[in-house]
Amino acid sequence: MSADTSSHRVPIEPQKVDAPLTQHAIFLVLTVRDSDEARAAVRAGLGSISDLVKNVSFRDLTGALSCTVGIGSDVWAAVTGQPAPGELKPFQPIVGATHTAVATSGDLLFHIRADRRDLCFELERQLLAVLGDAVDVVDETTGFRYFDTRDLLGFVDGTANPVGPAVLDSTVLTEDDGPGAGGTYVVVQKYLHPLDTWRALTTEMQEQIIGRTKADNTELDDAVDGQKSHKTLSTIVDENGEHDILRDNMPFGSPGSGEFGTYFIGYARHLWVIERMLQRMFIGDPPGLHDRLLDFSTAQTGSVFFAPSADLLDGLGDS
Incomplete structure (x- = not known):
């Protein structure tokens, strides 16, 4: 049973963080230039989204x-x-004995989704035209849905996502949470995979690392002690129950350039849930036994954002 699943009422309209899974996505991260004119242009641009x-x-x-x-x-x-939401802060690097969750720059995130690639393209084009020279692009990643929602490692992704009313419970702040009601914390990381190395493993070894079977996505038993699977390390449970987040990860890549990866994007009502998940993955639980998936997934970026309510966003054009 997930934590905080009591009646969750949000009087303020959130953005469509729970939009249905789509065939295409663009993850666009920008920085805002340091001038009053640039910030004013961004404010007006966001109000027109x-x-x-x-x-x-x-x-x-x-x-x-x-x-x-x-x-x-x-x-x-x-x-x-x-006022800033209580947990909003820059991404904090996590340095494990073997792997590091790096922090990279980013002031604005645009998660564009559609079932047609041209719709994503056209919205991004118009968006950047509106923002003009007030911003700089620091990362632009185009994702695609891969077969039956699998990542490029061959496993179904997003299985643990909440559904129905639990989506709001897990992602959207209420007025009881302080500033930011109707909004949600967002963490993004861009991971690269050495697919040749991964594919050299047996299917059984891959399944032990992930914690699920590859063919039919059946959950494997948790390890009682010692080395834990990715599934176990990325599940946060405490005395209040299980704390879910909403993932809308997308594969990306180019066979011609040899680049293959997964763009992780997690929406959460509490930032600490994703932070603890990453600490368990990169440092290990117990410490020293890191998530073995990181031996085949290298984090290239790491940023934290807050997606305000749709009402707040629309109102920026009037300020």
Whole structure:
């Protein structure tokens, strides 16, 4: 049973963090230039996001186009003029004995999703035209849905996602959580995979590392002690129960350049849940026994954002 699953009422309209899984996505991370003019331009641009989405989605109303906007701690006050959510802060690097979760720059995140690649492309194009020289692109990753929602390692991804009313319980802040009601914390990391090395493992070894069977996605028993699987290390349970997050990871890559990876994006009502998950993965539980998946997944980026309510976002154009 998940924690905090009592009646969860959000009087403020959240962004569409629970948009359905789509065939395509763009993960766009920007920095805001250090000037009052740039911050004002960003504020106005963010206030127009909903109109941009409507204009582009009108070309195909069945295309499931959406855009979730996250704002980083360094520009939160200047862009929103609102008190910062209690846990909002820059990504904290996690240094394990073998692997490191790196921190990278990022003031704005745009998670663009649709069932058509051209809809994602057109929204990104119009968005960057609106923001102009007020921003700089630091990362642009194009993801795609791979077969039956598998990652490039061959395993089904996102199995542990909450469903139904539990999605709001796990992701969206209420007024009881302080500043940020209707919003959600967002953590992104870009991982690269050495697929040749991974594929050299037996299927049984791969399954032990992941904690699920490869063919039919059956959950394997948790290890009582010693080395734990990725599934176990990324599950956070305490005296209040299990704390879920919402993942909408996407594979990305280019066979021509030999680049293959997974773009991790996690939405959570409490940032500490994702932080603890990453600590267990990179440091280990017990310490020293890190997540063996990291031997085949190298983190290239790491950033934290807060996706404010749709109401707050729409209102930025009026400020």
